[in-house]
Amino acid sequence: MERTTYDLCAANGTTIHTYGWLPLSLNLGLRREFTWRFVVADVPHPIIGVDFLSHFGLLVDCRNNRILDGVTTLSAPASAANALIPSVKTISSNTPIDSLLTEFPDLTRPAGVQREIRHNTVHHIRTVPGPPVTSRPRRLAPDRLAIAKAEFDAMLRDGTARRSESSWSSALHILPKKDNG
Structure with missing residues (x-):
């Protein structure tokens, strides 16, 4: 293919030369075909862009290395660049x-995202022997x-917290901040 005048720009600012377009139908294992007009570019590995993902309602789940279909709610394994x-x-x-x-x-x-821990402090919650302390839901x-x-x-999404299976519980109190937040 001959080089076109349509160039892409990489995240580091370098120019990526292109060589036309190619219509393809992809089967990603999500029980439907994805027909798209792909740009043929001078890159070592194929790249699926955010325009393709958003057009078909696909979501990337980096934690579980999979791609999620927002239409059919199915998922397929995927791999991410390191x-x-x-x-x-x-x-x-x-x-x-x-x-x-x-x-x-x-x-x-x-x-x-996990950050480097700059201390040696370890936190523990000490409980008393006997049945767990609970309070009635309000x-x-x-x-x-x-x-x-x-x-x-x-x-939960950020990884700051995780679901608990503990039988200990306490009531939730919510108050407005000074800025009405």
């Missing part, structure tokens, strides 16, 4: 933002219940 540190990069490396990201990589590290107002569910879901 990255030393998950991070966000700018397109051009000559910007003041890029120098800030290089100097402070934690600024763009997603919440819940009803929450619908708006507060929605807020609590959203916060718990975010903590």
